[in-house]
Amino acid sequence: MTPNGAIGFGLILIAAAGTARGLTGLGVILALLIAFALASRRNIAAALLWSLGIVAPLAAFMALVWIGFVGRAPHEIAAGVEGSRAAAATYAATVCLRLFIIAFAVQALFLRFAGWTPLRFVRALTAPPLVKKLLVLTLSLIETILQAIDRARTALVAGGLITRRFSQVNLRNGWLLVQTVWLTVIAIAIGRTRDKWPIEGTLSRLDHALAAAAPRPAIADFAWGAAAVLCLGIVWGLR
Amino acid sequence: MFTTPRLVAIALCAALNFAIGNVVYLVKLPIYLDSIGTILCALLIFPDRLAALCCAFIAGLIGIILTGLVLNPFLPWFAGSVLVIALISALLTARASDTFRARPLQPLPFFGKVILCGVVTGVGSAIVSAPVVAYLFGGVTGSGSAFVVAFFLKAGEQLLSSAMLASLAIDPLDKVLQVLLAALLYRATPREFIAMLRVPQTSAPRAG
Numbered sequence: 299m300t301p302n303g304a305i306g307f308g309l310i311l312i313a314a315a316g317t318a319r320g321l322t323g324l325g326v327i328l329a330l331l332i333a334f335a336l337a338s339r340r341n342i343a344a345a346l347l348w349s350l351g352i353v354a355p356l357a358a359f360m361a362l363v364w365i366g367f368v369g370r371a372p373h374e375i376a377a378g379v380e381g382s383r384a385a386a387a388t389y390a391a392t393v394c395l396r397l398f399i400i401a402f403a404v405q406a407l408f409l410r411f412a413g414w415t416p417l418r419f420v421r422a423l424t425a426p427p428l429v430k431k432l433l434v435l436t437l438s439l440i441e442t443i444l445q446a447i448d449r450a451r452t453a454l455v456a457g458g459l460i461t462r463r464f465s466q467v468n469l470r471n472g473w474l475l476v477q478t479v480w481l482t483v484i485a486i487a488i489g490r491t492r493d494k495w496p497i498e499g500t501l502s503r504l505d506h507a508l509a510a511a512a513p514r515p516a517i518a519d520f521a522w523g524a525a526a527v528l529c530l531g532i533v534w535g536l537r
Numbered sequence: 538m539f540t541t542p543r544l545v546a547i548a549l550c551a552a553l554n555f556a557i558g559n560v561v562y563l564v565k566l567p568i569y570l571d572s573i574g575t576i577l578c579a580l581l582i583f584p585d586r587l588a589a590l591c592c593a594f595i596a597g598l599i600g601i602i603l604t605g606l607v608l609n610p611f612l613p614w615f616a617g618s619v620l621v622i623a624l625i626s627a628l629l630t631a632r633a634s635d636t637f638r639a640r641p642l643q644p645l646p647f648f649g650k651v652i653l654c655g656v657v658t659g660v661g662s663a664i665v666s667a668p669v670v671a672y673l674f675g676g677v678t679g680s681g682s683a684f685v686v687a688f689f690l691k692a693g694e695q696l697l698s699s700a701m702l703a704s705l706a707i708d709p710l711d712k713v714l715q716v717l718l719a720a721l722l723y724r725a726t727p728r729e730f731i732a733m734l735r736v737p738q739t740s741a742p743r744a745g
Contacts, residue, residue, distance in 0.1 A: 316673070352610065360677045363687040372675070372696040393675040401610040408606075428539060435548035436555075436599050443556040473721070476557070480722050483549065484730050491545050491733065501541060 301422045302512060303519025304410050307334065308403045310526035314533045315399040321388070323533040324395045330529050331399060334522060335406040345405035352401045357394040364390045417507070424512040431501075431508060443483050450478040538588045542733040546581055547596045550574035554600030555607075571612070572712070574600055575619060576626045576658070576719035581726065582734055583631035590627035597623055614669050621661040622712075630654040630716060637720040651720055655713030662712060663704035671700040682707045 318324045335342040370381020371389040454460045459471045553574035575597035582589040597619035605613040633650040676686040682703045689699035
């Protein structure tokens with residue numbers, strides 16, 4: 299499967315999840331998504347747990363607000379009827395399942411390309427060269443920033459200016475960490491743009507690397523794309 | 538419009554949007570600072586307003602896509618908010634760039650403009666993000682604003698208007714802080730880097 303096909307598949311399913319109104323429709327989408335993840339022949343447990351970890355706090359909040367506090371569903375509030383906690387629970391479950399599907403869709407896409415480097419993935423996308431270049435530059439600078447954060451944090455913790463855990467000192471001096479990181483990264487960016495990249499020809503090499511045509515759609519792209527469109531049709535039919 | 542230094546600035550601001558979440562997490566601050574890079578990008582590229590708008594929007598968009606892939610899969614749904622923040626940053630906040638860089642710092646105009654721009658950005662962002670919060674999250678995003686939403690719902694307000702009222706109560710405060718941090722980072726940015734972002738003026742020959 300190509301990255302274009304996988305992204306198209308994911309976007310159709312996320313659109314289907316966004317428009318599904320009931321638990322049945324969402325269940326159909328989740329079933330297809332799990333089949334897609336299993337077809338990657340990788341362990342999907344970590345992806346499921348990650349998605350669960352993202353949605354669980356929201357689900358707890360939602361249960362507290364909708365079932366515990368409000369006690370009725372939005373359509374009951376709109377209709378001005380007394381409502382029930384059961385309807386509120388169904389509503390909260392629908393929203394949580396939709397969020398879980400969105401989170402798991404992203405993870406399922408990651409599973410498909412787990413062995414790929416970011417550069418290889420971006421190269422295989424059908425997108426304007428400028429967009430590909432920006433994505434690669436951003437990914438590179440994220441690494442730079444994360445390393446700068448690590449170094450600056452260690453230095454500021456060692457200097458006693460911030461602490462490793464939440465504290466009033468962090469509220470007062472947290473800004474120092476942001477400023478230190480920014481100045482470090484700006485200095486690196488100036489050095490690269492003005493001196494390093496022109497000498498090494500980095501940007502022209504990057505242009506050359508990204509100029510390769512995206513791979514032609516595979517049979518799997520069409521098969522999973524058709525399944526996603528069918529799923530979208532079922533979801534709309536159930537509305 | 539997209540010179541190499543500007544591409545670097547866009548990537549830098551997108552990376553800042555992404556990484557600032559990590560900083561907030563490491564320092565254990567109870568706030569979300571997800572648009573500082575977007576606002577900062579507009580400040581850096583001003584006075585070319587169109588370029589400031591385009592670059593700030595692209596920076597914000599790349600930031601939410603990458604954050605969406607790695608940290609928070611729901612963030613890309615707020616692309617509309619990113620557009621509004623970029624628009625307000627390019628058309629309003631960036632006009633205060635001289636005040637933000639004035640030396641010595643003049644507290645009254647500095648903080649006055651930070652608050653004004655932050656409130657306008659917050660209101661704009663709240664109006665655009667409320668329908669997403671209401672529909673996608675059922676009004677509950679896991680932050681403290683959920684209790685404000687719950688309060689309005691309990692009072693009999695509709696879901697959308699509850700989410701809107703809660704966003705209007707929370708977003709301006711958050712955005713004032715973000716504009717403040719963007720202004721301070723802009724103030725700390727070396728002049729050399731800002732000069733690199735200006736497109737060199739070419740003198741066209743005049744007829745006659």
